[in-house]
Amino acid sequence: MGRLIWGLTGLLLSHSALAAEYNMPVGVTEISREVHGLHMLIFGVCCAIGIVVFGVMIYSIFAHRKSVHPKPADFHESIKVEIAWTVAPFVILIAMAIPAAGTLIKMEDSSDSEITIKVTGYQWKWHYEYLNEGVSFFSSLHEDSNRARQLNSGINPADVPNYLLAVDNELVLPVGKRIRFLLTSNDVIHAWWMPAFAIKKDAVPGYINDLWTKIDEPGIYRGQCAELCGRDHGFMPIVVRAVQPEVYEQWIAKRGGKIAGAEEAVAQAVVAAAAPVAVVASELATLSKSELMAEGEKVYKNYCSACHQADGSGMAAANFPALTGSAVANGPVDTHIDRVLKGRNAMAAFAYLQDREIAAVVTYERNALGNAAGDLVQPADVAARRGL
Amino acid sequence: MSTKTAGYFVPAPSAWPFYLTVGLFLMVQGIASYLNGHGGSVLTWIGLAVVLALVWVWMGGVIKESETGQYNDQVDMTYRWGMSWFIFSEVMFFAAFFGALFYARQLSLPWLGGAGDEVMTNALLWPQFENVWPTNGPSALGGEFEIIPPWGVPFLNTLLLLTSGVTLTFAHHALRENKPRKVVVAWMWATVALGATFLYFQAAEYAEAYGHLNLTLESGIYGSTFFMLTGFHGMHVTLGTIMLIVITFRLMKGHFKPDSHFGFEGVAWYWHFVDVVWLGLFVFVYIV
Amino acid sequence: MSEHHDHHDHGPEPGIMRWIKTTNHKDLGTLYLWFAFIMFFIGGVMSLIIRLELFQPGLQWVNPEFFNSMTTMHALIMIFGGVMPAFTGLANWMIPMMVGASDLALPRVNNWGFWILPFAFALLLSTLFMDGGAPAGGWTMYPPLVLQTGDAFPFLIFAVHLMGISSITGAINVIVTILNMRAPGMTLLKMPLFAWSWLITAYLLIATMPVLAGAVTMLLTDKYFGTSFFSAAGGGDPVMFQHVFWFFGHPEVYILILPAFGIVSTIIPTFARKTLFGYDSMVYAMASIAFLSFIVWAHHMFTVGMPLAGELFFMFATMLIAVPTGVKVFNWIATMWRGSMTFETPMLFALGFVFLFTLGGFSGLMLAIAPADFQYHDSYFVVAHFHYVLVPGAVFSIIAAMYYWLPKWTGHMYNESLGKLHFWLSAISINVTFFPQHFSGLAGMPRRIPDYAVQFTDWNVLSSIGAFAFFVAQFIMVYNWIANCVMKKGDVASARVWEGAHGLEWTVPSPAPYHTFEVPPRISEEEITAVHDQPLPAH
C-alpha cells in the first residue's frame, strides 16, 4: 500500500521512476514517445477543463446553497453564453485533433521495412515467422508462470520472475531497423500489444493487418494479448528481446536462418508464402534418447499436460484419457504419431509442431508417465507420417 | 369491459401478452435444444401453437373492440404512429443484412482479393483468390454454383409485387369512395393472389437453386446474403399475405368504414414496405 | 385538481393475476423496477465474483472460463436487465403523469414488453448450468470466439432477440404516448426534459435494436446453417460483425445515458429552486448527441485494421460528441448558479452524477484520440471509462430518480439521514473501485483477464475493496426504501413532496392514484417546468 501512496504523489512528478505503475509508458520508439506526449496533452486539457468546470460547480454549491443564498435568481437562458460554450470546446477539440491526426498518419505508414515478421495468434500462443530469414517458432507462456497460474497452484506469483509476462521463446529483434509485422490468426481474434512500442493491432483470422516499429534501445519488453480469445486469453504474453543488429544476425544464424537483403524483402515474402506450406528446415538428424526425453518433457508440459496432466493421469471428468497405460501410448508407434499429428475429437491436431518436437513428445510419452514401451521415435519417423 | 371515458381509451387487464410470452418462451427453448441436438421439436410445436393461438385471440379482441366502437380518434392515431414506428424497426432489421451485403462487396471481398492496403492478405493467405462477384469466398465453400438470372423469374416477381401494390391501392380507393363491397373484396383477392403467386415463384426459385444450381445457404458470402435477404423478405411476404387475407375476410364481413379503417391501412402500409424492400433486393441482390 | 379523484371503474385485481394481467402503467413501472432491481443484484454479485478473483494475482477462486462467463453475463445483465428496464420502469411511471396522459398509448403491448423480460433472462441465466458453461465471449459477442460457445449459444441469441422485442415495444409505446397523448397545451417544447430524453432514447432504440437482432441472427446462421458472414473462407469477415454490432452498440451507450440526462435535468432545477437553464439547447444537444451517435461506432474498433481514412473520420466524429455533452454539463451548472440549493439525497446523487459522469466523459474523450486509443484499447483504462459513465452515471441517476419519485409513488418519505449516508458511502466506494482502474490500465493491464502480473496488484486490491464496499452500501438504500416507503413507515409525503418541484406529476396526490388522468388535465402555466418567464410562485 505504501507504493500506492507513492504512486498518487508521483502523479504530480510525471517522470518519476514509479510512473510505469500508474501511467502509460514513454516507451522506446519515436511513435511511443509521440503517443505518450499526446496522452499527456489530452490528459492535461481534460484536467484544465475539469478544474474550471468543477471549480465553478463547487463554488456554486457553497455560495448558492439555500442557507446563504435564500432567494434564487431568475435567469434561464442566454444565447451568448450558449454560443460561447459551444464554440470554446470546439476550438479546444480542433487543437487536439491536429497533432492526433499527424501521429495517426505516421503510425499507419508501414512502408520501407527492413524486416518482416508474420505473427499468427493461436489459442493461446503466438507463432512468429521471419519471412525472409526462414526462421519460425511458437512462443507460449513460460512454464514457471504456467505452473503458478493454475487454480490453487499454491505457488505465490510474486515468487515467479515476470509472472504471466514471460515466454519460452522470445521474439528477438534488432534495434534501429524498421520492422514490419504482418498479423493474422489461426482461430479467433487476438491482438498483439507491445506497450513500450505503442503498437497494438488485432490478429484477425483470414486477414492480414500490418504494424511497424523501430526500436531505439536494446532491452526486454513485455506485453500481452489484448483481445478476448477464450479461456487462456490472459495467458498468452508477448516478449520482445531487442538487441544490436550484430547480435540479431548471430541469433538468426544460430536458428538456422539467413539474413536476406533488404530490397528483396517483400517480394520474397510473397513468393515464399505462396508456395505450399514451406516446411521450415527441421533437423532430421537422429537424436539420442536423453535428448528426446529432455525435449519431450518440455513439449509435453507446454502442449499436452493441460489436458493429460503432468503425470499422464488425464482428466476422466472431461474425457481426457490417461496416457499412463494407454493402449495408444504403448501400442504401435505410427498410431501414436498420427494421434498427435491429426488429433481426434476434443484433441486438436498438433501438426504445426516441428518433426523434432513431435518425435520428442511421443518418445517421452512412451517412456515416461509410467509407460515403458522402450522404443525411440526420430524426427524422420514423424516426417514420414506427415501427409498420410 | 373496457373503460371509455370522455378522453382516453384504457383497455382492461389482460393475460394475452403473458400467455403469448409463454408461447414464445417454449418455442425458443424448443428450437435451442433442437439446435443443440437434444431434440425439442415437440416443445417447438407446442410453443408455436400457443403463439399462433394468442395472436389469433389478441388480434380478435382488438378487432372486436374496434368494431364495437370503443376506439376514438386518438386510438386511431396511436395505431398509426405505432405501426409506422414498427415498420421503421423492420426497415432497420433489413438494413443490417443489406449492410452486410454492401460491406462484403465493397470492403471484405476486395481486401481478400488484395485491394488497397491488403496486398498481404491476398498474397500470404489466399494467393489463388480473385474478387469476382458472385463468389463463395477464397475456400469456394459449398462448391461451384450458378446464380439465378435477374431478368427471368425475379423480374416477373418484381412485376407481380408492383402490381399487387396497385391493386391494393385500388381496393383502398374503392373502400374510401364507398364503392360496393364486392369491388373492394375483388381487388383484395387480386392482391392476395398476386402475393401468393410471388411466393410460389420464390419457392420454385429456391427449389431450382438447391436442386440444380448448387446455390445454397452454404455457398459462401453470396449464398449467405442471397438466402438471408430473400428469405427474410419471403417470410415478410408470407406474413403480409396472411394479413391481407384476414383483412379481406373482415371486409367480407362488413368491417371497416370509408372514413375509418386503420386495420386495412396498417396492412397496406406493411405490404408497401415489403414491396419496397423487394425493389432493394431486386436491384442489389439480383442485378448489381 | 379534484376532478381526478372520483370514478375508479377498475382498480387492481387481487392476487398474482393483478401483476400478470395488468395494463396499468404504474403497475408495470413497478414491475420493471423490481425486475431491474433483482437484475442489478445478480449482476452485482457477478461483479463481486470478478473482483474477488482479481483481488490477488494467481487463480484462487474460479477457472478462467468461468471468469469469462462472469464478465460476459455481468455486462449483459447490468445493461439489458438492469439499466434499460430501470429506465423503462421510470418512463412507465412518469411519462404519462408528466405529459398528462391516462396511461401509455398501448397498455397491453406495454404488459407484453415487460413480461418478455423475465423469460428472456431465465433463458440467459439458465445457461450457467449448461454443458460448456455460460457464454464467455464478452458481452460484445465477437465471432469467431462466440461461435465456440457450447450449448448456451442458441439461448444467448434467443435471449437477445427477446430483449430486443421488449425494448422495441417499450420504445414504440413511449414515442407514441409522447407524440399522441400529451394533454392540451403541452407542446413538445414545453415537455419536461425527462420526456424529451426518453423520446430521443426511444428513437435510438427503434433504430438500433433491430440491427442487433440482425447481427446475432447472422451469428446463429453462421454457427448452425453454414452461412459465412463472418468467415474469410467464404468471403465474409469477422470484423464485419463488429461494425454491425457497434452500429447498435454505440447508440446503445447513449440509450443508457440520455434518460439519465433527463433525470438530472429534472432534479437539479427542483433543488436549486431555479428554472433549468437553456431548455431549448438541452433538447438540441440531446438530438445532436443522438445524431452523432450513429456515425462514431468504429471508435470501438480502432485496432481492427481499418483504412486510415476511416480511423480519421471516426476519431473526429467521436471528439465532436464532447460539444453537445459539454453544453449539457454547462447548462446544469448554470442552473445551479445563483440558485438556492439544498442537498437532499436525490440532489446529492444528481450532483455526484454531474461530477463523475463528466470524469467518465473526459476519459471517453481520451479514448477517442485514435493513436492514444491504440494504447488504451482493451485495457482497464476502458473499463474505468465506461464504469464511470455507467455506474456513477446511469446507475446514480436511477438511484436519484428513485429517491426523488418514490415519495410520490408511495406517499411516504425515505429517511434523509440514511439517504445521505448511502450517498456518501456510495460516492466514495465507487471511486475507490474504479479510479485505480485508470492506473492499472495505463500501466498495461488488459481487460477480461482472470489473473494479472504482480505489478498491478495494489490497484486491484483497492478496486476490489471498493467494489465490496459499494455493494454493501446499497443495502442501506434497500432498507431505507423498503422500510420507509414501501412498508409506509416513513413520514407522510405531501402532494408536492419537494419545495421546488414543478410539473403535472406533483399536482396529483401522493401516493398517485391508480389512474392519474382519466380525462386530459388542464395545465396551468406555472406547472410547465420547461420555460418560466415569471418567477416561480412559492409553494
Ligand code: HEA
Ligand atoms: C453510458 C455510457 C457511455 C457514455 C455516455 C460514453 C461516452 C463516451 N464514450 Fe464511451 N464507452 C462506453 C459507454 C459510454 N461511453 C462503453 C460501455 C464502452 C466499452 C464497450 C466495450 O468495449 O465493452 C465505451 C468505450 C468507448 C470507446 C472505445 C474504447 C476502446 O475500446 O478502445 C471510446 C473511444 O472513443 C469511447 C468514447 C466515448 C466518448 C468520446 C464519449 C462522450 O460521449 C463523452 C462526452 C463527455 C464529455 C467530454 C464530458 C463533458 C464535456 C465537457 C465538460 C465539455 C468540454 C470538454 C472538452 C472539450 C474535452 N467510449
Ligand code: HEA
Ligand atoms: C450498466 C452497466 C454496468 C454496471 C452497473 C456495472 C457495475 C460494476 N462492474 Fe461492470 N461491466 C460492464 C457494465 C457494468 N458494470 C460492462 C459492459 C463490462 C464489460 C464486459 C465485457 O468485457 O464483455 C463490465 C466489466 C466489468 C469488469 C471487467 C471484467 C473484465 O474485464 O474481465 C469489472 C472488474 O472489476 C467490473 C466491475 C463492476 C463492479 C464492481 C460494478 C459495481 O458497481 C456493481 C455494484 C452495483 C450494484 C450492486 C447495483 C446497484 C444499483 C442499484 C441497487 C440500483 C437500484 C435500482 C433500482 C431499484 C431499479 N465490470
Ligand code: CUA
Ligand atoms: Cu489471444 Cu487474447
Ligand SMILES: [Cu+2]
Ligand atoms: Cu462508443
